[in-house]
Amino acid sequence: MNTLDSHYDILVAGGGQAGLIAAIVAAEKGARVCLLEGAPKSHRGGNTRHTRNLRPLHNGPLSVLSGTYDEAEYWDDLMRVTKGKTNEHLARLTLRQSSGAVEWLEARGVQFQPPLGGTLHLGRTNAFFMGGGKQLLNALYRHAAKLDIDIHYDAMVSAVDMENGRFKSLQVGERRFYAKAFVAAAGGFEANIEWLKEGWGDIAENFLIRGTPYNRGDLLRILLDQGAQQIGEANQCHAVAIDGRAPKFDGGICTRVDCVSLGIVVNENAQRFYDEGEDFWPKRYAIWGRLVADQPNQVAHVIIDQKAKGGFMPPVFPATTANTIAELAGKIGLDAETLQKTVSDFNEAVKPGNFDHTSLDGLHTDGLDVNKTNWARPIDQPPYSAYSLRPGITFTYLGVEVTDKAAMKMADGSTSPNIFAAGEIMAGNVLGQGYLAGIGMTIGNVFGRIAGNEAADYALNH
Template identity: 55%
Template sequence: MTIPSHANVLVIGGGNAGLCAAIAAQEAGAQVVLLEHSDQQERGGNSKHTRNLRVMHNAPTATLDNSYSAQEYLDDLLKVTQGNMDQPLTEFMIEQSATLLPWLQRMGIHFQPSLSGTLSLSHTNAFFLGGGKALINAQYLTAERIGVKIFYHAEVTSIHLEDGAFKSAAVTNRGFKQTITADSVIFASGGFQANKAWMKEIWGCVADNFIIRGTPFNQGTVLKSLLAQDVASVATPEQCHAVAIDARSPKYDGGIVTRIDCISFSIVVNKNGKRFYDEGEDFWPKRYAIWGRLVAQQPEQIAYSIIDSQVTEQFMPPVFPSMQANSIEELAQLIAIEPSVLTATVTQYNNALASDKKTAQYNPKILDQCRTQGLTPEKTNWALPINKPPYYVYPLRPGITFTYLGVKVNNKAQVLMNDGTASKNMYAAGEIMAGNILGQGYCAGTGMTIGAVFGRIAGEAAACQLKK
């Protein structure tokens, strides 16, 4: 099937945001063409690696406990972003998230019962039954069933604008170059984290040690083309969703299973055997996205998370098994740290713990204030002594999920120009505009919410524009 020369609505990008946009536009009466850079096997961008999305709800649902108010959601985002966001747009997204679950379920997406345990997500995040891959497959099946024309191996190499409006896109499809025009376009093509040259331009040589958790197809080509043509930008190039992941992970597409979730219950040291941050600062879903940046700031961008046998059942195990030893000295040798230095670090940490009475208050389900005293940095929650062998260690590298530099949008998902005007026929959804909500930091599941909310809005708005 040949890519047509014209579309009512052109969607660039085939992840969750692009699919939500395509389905919404097609259902609203438009004829939609969706271009996906990858092949069919690797389709879905980063969305195929996800597990959940974060939604507000004022009462328990079939898959979420209790309630999660708009104010709670906003407070969580304000905390992790330190207010670096478009707050009115964020509040709008939160309100819109309340209707997502039934809308997604109409696509054949199923959700599993609420998740209990140390992740503390039972009332905030709805988990996809079968994970992100099942989500993407259901969305593609729905899109195909309702008539969206989907093209794989379709790499958009440049965008042509005139007077703040979309005119055409240059596409390479299976080696053949062509141009496609459209009445409206929805950009859902992600960030630039897989573009090694661009990442090194921002980060320098440390970027060589970054691992890309998701798709290698997020090169940022569309984003760069738009920003060069007077489209307004949001966030800064160095801001990104950066997680501490297993250093043994593949360079691309390792996905969520490479994330190390035991950091809250561990001590983390750099290659010199020294701690460098409070591991117990807050619940893991609110703080895990700071750890990639923290590790990136350490010598050679490597760190190690160390636990003992007391906490091995309190976190989701990653895909790679831990390294283990019967003494701290043996553990140090496994990770090439001077044994006397690591032993001194662990001893200093253990000696800084509060009394046995305080330690007995350890509770992984709450901010238990089970902490150290007189240590730099302190560990402020979940501080247990590391003294029960065997001992375990996971090596850490910065794992980049997506970059936050993107295009500015309004609450109709319209792309904004540098003079503040809204484009008449350009919309954006997903990671390419996530910086409007996430100027820094991250709350688990928010990326998928951004994609679904603004994808749906963009699709409906683009179809509505055709009718006008």
């Protein structure tokens, strides 16, 4: 036998939440498992490193969550953001099985904390990780070590050997790994600008990638080239508006700008272009990356006044501030006269009402080409502040189609007997477009558990 060959019951590619959970579930069922993480140990965990919470269904108080968030409300929220572009069977499966996500994680060392406030509005719906995604990862990696799961870092899959949809082995560098079953959980292709350009065109060159730089879609491309059935489109993704000063890659959640609903957003021509108060921020923040991408040079600016301070989670970069709108315009490179008119027109259009950012308060403007439907207050209390905005891509939705057993479907209509998928690489089955805060982690948790269970059952019985 070649000393570079390795044999396991199950191979898992991808060391984020979905892959870790699949590996843990399989190992707990008695399978010999190997986890291949493409990143170095210092950057392990994919986009899970940058997360803060997941969104679980609960029909009563759950851990740090109070109240109820039942299937009907959850489904309605999902329909509002995806506009029905989802596989209903898989989506409802995800919502129902999410009810066990928090308990499963807590039993393996993950800790949760009371929810954050401000514009997030997630106190009843989302469970926040104590210490964020890195704490979750560290807890799960500790648990994986107790289960003797073999973990390899800097282990990017370079080739997969399949026959009639059946996994046989894969290549990492000069080493060949064999297994009875394979779980693909290596994320999307958001860090691959050339691939993004296939869906977006040349404007993708101006995108910032708030997710991990290691998600280049290598495994996804290999599987599609080997006959996996594609789900989703190349220009559908989780794209939010982030601070324009963020790094090109790996900026993470701290670069997100969460005060859009408390102010106005203008493009580089100092013109508003969309309703900032359309809905609660967690149901709309993920449309703003796409909106900014459609503006000249893919740049925008959010303008707030002193009244908005303290009402949102501040990003890592400080705002640009000034005592007048004209001065602010000069500092952010906008035409002062135009921005003054935009703000003045907005202020004059605000109708009387009671501001309440915890509800859809109906405080709106009237008579503008683009009206604001909630939380509209005059921007008239200095100092004024601005954050520059650029499209920030978190993860992509184009992936592989799966069954409700997480088995990968093939383009010829068959289903792979021993290849399973979990996490971002299959999230497009549930997310055809749009995004709901925390649901990416929910999909990874649910399908990680399903994939690990099904892979173990196959490997231990064949």
